[in-house]
Amino acid sequence: MKIKQSRMLRREKYQAWLSIAPTLILIIIMCGYPLIQTIATSFTQWNGIGDPNPVGLKNYIDILSGSQFYLLLKNNFVFLLFIPVQIVIGTMIAVFINDEVPGWKVYRVVYYIPQVISAVIVGYLFMVMFGYEGPVNLMLQGLGVIKESIGWLESGTTARIVVLICLVWVNIGWQSLLSLGGLASIPPSLYEAAKLDGAGYWKRLFKITFPMLGRTIEYSCIVSVMWVFTGIFPYIFALTGGGPGYETATIDYMIYLKSFSANSQYGYASALAVLLIIIVLIFTVIQLRVSDKQNSWEG
Amino acid sequence: MKKVIALVLVLVLVAACASCGAPTGTTTTTPEAGQSAGQSAEETGGSASAEAQDGDIVLKYWITPAMANEADMQTPEEDWFIVQKIHEFEEANPGVKIDYTVITDDGSLPQMFKAAAMTNDCPDIINVWSGNTLFQLEDLVVDLTDLISKDTKDNMVGWDATTLAKDGQEKILAYPTSGNEINGFFYNKQILADCGLDYDKNPPADLDAFLKDLQTIKDKGYTPVYAADSGWSKGYLSVFAAYWQQISGKDRIVSDGGGEASFTDDEGFLQSFKIPADMYANGLMNADYASVASADDKAEFLIGKAAILAGGNGEASTIVDALGLENVGFIAPPSPADAQTKNAGIGGAGQALAISQTCENQDMAVKFLEFLASKEVHAELADHMSKLPLRTDVTAEELNIEAGSVYEQMYDAAQGYVFWVDNLLKPDVAAELMAMSAQVVIGQMTPEDLAKDLDGVAAAAE
Numbered sequence: 001m002k003i004k005q006s007r008m009l010r011r012e013k014y015q016a017w018l019s020i021a022p023t024l025i026l027i028i029i030m031c032g033y034p035l036i037q038t039i040a041t042s043f044t045q046w047n048g049i050g051d052p053n054p055v056g057l058k059n060y061i062d063i064l065s066g067s068q069f070y071l072l073l074k075n076n077f078v079f080l081l082f083i084p085v086q087i088v089i090g091t092m093i094a095v096f097i098n099d100e101v102p103g104w105k106v107y108r109v110v111y112y113i114p115q116v117i118s119a120v121i122v123g124y125l126f127m128v129m130f131g132y133e134g135p136v137n138l139m140l141q142g143l144g145v146i147k148e149s150i151g152w153l154e155s156g157t158t159a160r161i162v163v164l165i166c167l168v169w170v171n172i173g174w175q176s177l178l179s180l181g182g183l184a185s186i187p188p189s190l191y192e193a194a195k196l197d198g199a200g201y202w203k204r205l206f207k208i209t210f211p212m213l214g215r216t217i218e219y220s221c222i223v224s225v226m227w228v229f230t231g232i233f234p235y236i237f238a239l240t241g242g243g244p245g246y247e248t249a250t251i252d253y254m255i256y257l258k259s260f261s262a263n264s265q266y267g268y269a270s271a272l273a274v275l276l277i278i279i280v281l282i283f284t285v286i287q288l289r290v291s292d293k294q295n296s297w298e299g
Numbered sequence: 300m301k302k303v304i305a306l307v308l309v310l311v312l313v314a315a316c317a318s319c320g321a322p323t324g325t326t327t328t329t330p331e332a333g334q335s336a337g338q339s340a341e342e343t344g345g346s347a348s349a350e351a352q353d354g355d356i357v358l359k360y361w362i363t364p365a366m367a368n369e370a371d372m373q374t375p376e377e378d379w380f381i382v383q384k385i386h387e388f389e390e391a392n393p394g395v396k397i398d399y400t401v402i403t404d405d406g407s408l409p410q411m412f413k414a415a416a417m418t419n420d421c422p423d424i425i426n427v428w429s430g431n432t433l434f435q436l437e438d439l440v441v442d443l444t445d446l447i448s449k450d451t452k453d454n455m456v457g458w459d460a461t462t463l464a465k466d467g468q469e470k471i472l473a474y475p476t477s478g479n480e481i482n483g484f485f486y487n488k489q490i491l492a493d494c495g496l497d498y499d500k501n502p503p504a505d506l507d508a509f510l511k512d513l514q515t516i517k518d519k520g521y522t523p524v525y526a527a528d529s530g531w532s533k534g535y536l537s538v539f540a541a542y543w544q545q546i547s548g549k550d551r552i553v554s555d556g557g558g559e560a561s562f563t564d565d566e567g568f569l570q571s572f573k574i575p576a577d578m579y580a581n582g583l584m585n586a587d588y589a590s591v592a593s594a595d596d597k598a599e600f601l602i603g604k605a606a607i608l609a610g611g612n613g614e615a616s617t618i619v620d621a622l623g624l625e626n627v628g629f630i631a632p633p634s635p636a637d638a639q640t641k642n643a644g645i646g647g648a649g650q651a652l653a654i655s656q657t658c659e660n661q662d663m664a665v666k667f668l669e670f671l672a673s674k675e676v677h678a679e680l681a682d683h684m685s686k687l688p689l690r691t692d693v694t695a696e697e698l699n700i701e702a703g704s705v706y707e708q709m710y711d712a713a714q715g716y717v718f719w720v721d722n723l724l725k726p727d728v729a730a731e732l733m734a735m736s737a738q739v740v741i742g743q744m745t746p747e748d749l750a751k752d753l754d755g756v757a758a759a760a761e
C-alpha cells in the first residue's frame with residue numbers, strides 16, 4: 001500500500017509540474033530574463049551603444065549618497081497617503097451600492113468611469129482643472145475661500161496635493177468594485193442576527209461589515225502600495241512631468257528620465273529599478289506579516 | 300491522458316517561443332494610403348517607386364514629421380513632398396531605390412536607432428533632432444566633415460547644430476535640414492497702437508526701452524508679455540536664454556556646462572533669469588507661466604488679450620491665421636546695454652539628416668543628402684514647410700515672402716540667430732536647467748541657487 005501511495009503521489013507531482021510548466025516557462029522567459037538582465041546592467045555604465053562598461057557598485061553608491069533619491073522616495077511615501085482615503089471612500093460607496101440606495105445602478109457605472117479613462121487624459125484634465133484660470137480656482141474664488149488664484153502646480157506641496165486628489169479620484173471605482181465583491185461574501189445571517197440583537201445601521205457597518213472586509217482591504221492595500229511604486233508613472237508624466245523641478249517625481253519616473261533622455265544612463269536606471277524592487281518586496285512582506293496577524297481568526 | 304496533454308502543451312509553448320525569437324524581416328513594407336496619421340511609433344513605409352531589382356542600390360531612410368507639414372499629414376504618404384523628392388532622385392539616379400519608413404514619434408527615434416544598431420538592422424539615413432540628440436549617436440553615424448560639398452558648406456547655416464566639438468576636434472555628424480528657426484517676440488499691432496506704440500516703425504532700442512513699453516501696456520489693462528514653460532522650459536530656452544547668449548557668448552556657455560567655468564560667476568546666465576523673473580514679479584508677464592498646459596500656451600495672445608507673445612517661427616502660421624497677417628509683427632529680444640551681441644534671438648536648425656555607419660553605400664547616401672540640401676530642393680522644402688531657409692543663397696523673394704510682413708521680419712532676424720543653449724550644454728546639465736528654469740522665473744528659486752545647482756551637476760558630469 002505504501003509503495004502504491006508513493007508512486008501515486010509522485011505521478012501526481014509530475015502531472016502538477018507538467019500542468020504548470022507552460023505558464024512557469026513563460027513567466028521565467030518574460031519576467032525572469034529581463035530581471036536578471038536588469039540586475040546585471042545595474043553594475044555597468046551603458047548608454048545603449050556598444051558594450052556596457054562594468055563599474056561595480058558605483059551606480060548604487062551614487063544613488064544612495066545623493067539627495068535626489070531620498071526626494072523621490074519621499075514623494076513615493078507621500079503618494080501612499082491616497083490609499084486610506086481611497087479605501088474609506090471606495091468602501092462607503094460599495095456599502096451604499098450594496099444597500100441599493102436610489103440611483104445605485106447609475107452610481108455603479110459613474111464611479112468606475114475614471115478607471116477606464118486613459119491616464120494621459122486624466123492627467124491633462126487635472127492640469128486644466130487646477131490651472132490658474134481653471135474651475136477649481138474659479139470655484140474657490142466664487143465661494144470667497146481665496147482672493148487670488150492659487151498656482152496649484154507651481155509649488156511642491158500643492159502639486160503633491162493635486163496628484164493625491166487625482167489618484168483618489170481614479171481609484172475610487174476600483175476600490176468600490178473590490179469592496180462590493182467582498183460584501184457579497186458576507187453571510188446575510190450575520191446581519192439578521194445583529195438586527196435581532198438590536199444593532200443599528202452604523203453599528204452593523206463598523207462591527208460587522210468593515211471587519212469582514214478585512215481580507216479585501218488587505219488585498220487592496222498590498223496592490224495599491226505596489227501600484228504607487230510602479231504604476232503611477234503615466235499620471236505623473238501627464239499631470240506634472242515630475243515638476244515643479246523634481247518635487248513630484250517618483251522613483252519609476254526617474255527610471256524613465258535616466259533611460260530615455262539625451263544622455264541615456266541605463267546602468268543608473270537599472271540600479272534604481274533594482275532598488276525599487278527591493279523596496280516593493282519589503283513593503284509587501286511587512287504588509288503580509290501584519291495582515292496575517294490581524295486576520296488570523298479566519299480559517 | 301493528462302500527462303500526454305501536458306506534454307503537448309509544453310511542446311506547443313516551446314515551439315511558439317522559438318518561432319517568436321526568429322529575426323523579423325525587412326523594416327520596409329508595401330505602403331498603404333493614409334496609414335501614417337495617429338499610429339504608433341513605427342509606421343509602414345515603402346519605396347517611392349517600383350520594388351528594388353537585383354543589383355540596385357537600396358537606401359533605407361527613416362523620415363519623421365519634421366519633413367512633412369500639416370497638409371502632408373492629411374494625405375497619403377505617396378503624395379508627401381519628401382516622397383516626391385525621393386521619387387525625383389530615384390529617376391535621376393537609375394538603379395537607386397530609397398525605402399522609407401515614417402517614424403511619427405520623432406522623440407523615440409534615437410532609442411529606436413540604438414535598438415536597431417544592437418540588432419544590426421540600422422537604416423542608412425535618419426532624420427533626427429539636432430544638437431545633443433544627434434551627438435549622443437556619435438558612435439553610430441558617419442563623420443561627414445570631408446564628404447560634404449564646399450558649395451553646401453559655404454551656403455548653408457546651422458552647422459553648429461550638427462557639429463560635435465570634442466577633445467579639441469570638430470566633426471560634422473549630419474546635414475542640418477528642414478528649416479532654420481528663430482525665436483523672439485510676436486506683437487499684436489492693434490494692441491500696441493492702442494498703447495501708442497508702433498514696433499514696425501519704432502522698435503524698442505534696448506531692453507530698458509522694452510520694459511518701459513511693457514509697463515505702458517500693463518497700465519492700459521493688457522497682459523504685456525505672454526510666455527509659458529509648457530513642460531519643457533519653452534519660454535526660457537526659446538526666448539530668454541537669448542540674453543545669456545547675447546551677454547556671455549557661446550564659448551562661455553560651453554565652458555560653464557563643461558565645468559571649466561562657473562555658472563555662479565556668469566553674469567549673462569544670471570541676467571537671463573533675472574530679466575524674466577523681474578518681469579514676472581512686476582506683473583509684466585502672465586501669472587500662469589509655469590502651469591499653463593502646452594496646448595494653451597498662446598491662447599491669450601491669439602484672442603487678443605496679450606500684447607506680446609514669446610514664441611518662434613513654427614507658431615507663425617497659427618498666429619497669422621488668428622490675428623491676420625497685417626496685425627502681427629516680430630522682433631528679436633531687445634538687448635541689455637552690456638550685450639556683446641545685439642538683438643539676437645535663439646534659433647538654428649532643429650533637424651538633421653545623418654548617415655549610419657552601417658550604410659554600405661555611403662557615397663550614394665551623401666549624394667542623396669546633397670540633393671536635398673541643394674538650393675532648388677531646399678528652397679522648395681522651406682517654402683513647403685513654411686520655414687526659414689538654411690541656405691543663405693535662398694532669398695526672401697524666392698520664397699514669396701511678402702515685404703514688410705512678419706515672415707520677412709523673421710527672415711531678417713534669422714540671419715543673426717544665436718544657438719540653443721541647451722544644445723551647448725552637457726545633457727545632464729541641460730536636463731537640470733530644463734527641470735528648474737520655471738521655478739526661477741516665477742520666483743520660487745533664485746538664479747544664484749540655480750547657478751550653484753548647475754555647477755554641482757556640471758562637476759559630477761565630468
